[in-house]
Amino acid sequence: MPVSRTAADPARASRSTRKERADGTTEGAALQLGELSELLGYSLKRAQLKVFEDFLRCVAPLQLTPAQFSVLLLLDRNPGRNQTEIASTLGILRPNFVAMLDGLESRDLCTRMRSTNDRRSHILVLTDKGRAVLARAKKLVATKHEARLNALLGPANRAALLAMLATIAREL
Amino acid sequence: MPVSRTAADPARASRSTRKERADGTTEGAALQLGELSELLGYSLKRAQLKVFEDFLRCVAPLQLTPAQFSVLLLLDRNPGRNQTEIASTLGILRPNFVAMLDGLESRDLCTRMRSTNDRRSHILVLTDKGRAVLARAKKLVATKHEARLNALLGPANRAALLAMLATIAREL
């Protein structure tokens, strides 16, 4: 990568000690986000990262990622389903779901049981430990994670936010 | 991965032609999301994926990703900044920003110019082509992408959504 041209740095070109630019902006100042702050996708991504970060913190004692938590939740609510069904409703591709299940199964949180009706498929079952971990996780999520968001936004706003996100996820 | 135990599949264990389960749920029915639909992070992630997908579609003629678009926007609004400054305000790590800039520079959308004041740093500059592409991208984003979200949510809701996402990104 050859760099040929050079340019004077407007910031330091000024001989002021406070290093003020020609356009009046100050040296160490935060950059202008400009239209970026009006881009829904930008704030969406940033907010999502923060929320996942907080989720991981809150549920850290149980060592569960958001994706793993969603799998446990789904297994609990939908007994008798196979890998394809669980993976697809979570938007996980079947090949990638294999390693994920291996992880959960190796921690004895769930079990694959070969179906007697269709011996190709594995019925996914929560173990007792899986149910216990899920229960503890639910409590942590409710009392720490979601509570934090509730405090930040207020219950009404939080509900409105959730509704709009669901609309986008469903209808866009 | 040895699978030992087996289980009867509740769905097909029923001898009904409509394959109804013991719990009354029907065979091919969609799974119950349960508490998942109340998890903010879940809808957040799903909505974010949809929005990025739509962004890519709308701006496809220009071959710009959301991240690339955000870089061009930032370069336009903040002339005279170096790689570290641009990368860090976008949450991009400096090492990962190198390849990204290589891509933009190889397409002649921006240029690295060695600063005369601090010869370690590269001042990032939009090229004329970069400015032109950015202008076209802005138009596509406004008239196709954001317009779609506006139609889906309504202007007031869209604004409220944006405000809440910004709050989360800023204060969580």
Place this chain on the structure above:
DNA sequence: CGGAATTTGATATGTTGGATAACAATTATC
């Protein structure tokens, strides 16, 4: 029935985004 097509879980593999360590060149600090 029986062969063809499909489905399921799995493997291999590739791509992309994101993270850390280390380095040379340059600048700042004391």
Place this chain on the structure above:
DNA sequence: GATAATTGTTATCCAACATATCAAATTCCG
């Protein structure tokens, strides 16, 4: 002027995500 810090870069590593392919089992259909 020696030491420390900064900048861009390279080399890796890891996780998330995607595609092609496979064997086993099932379904479809003539």
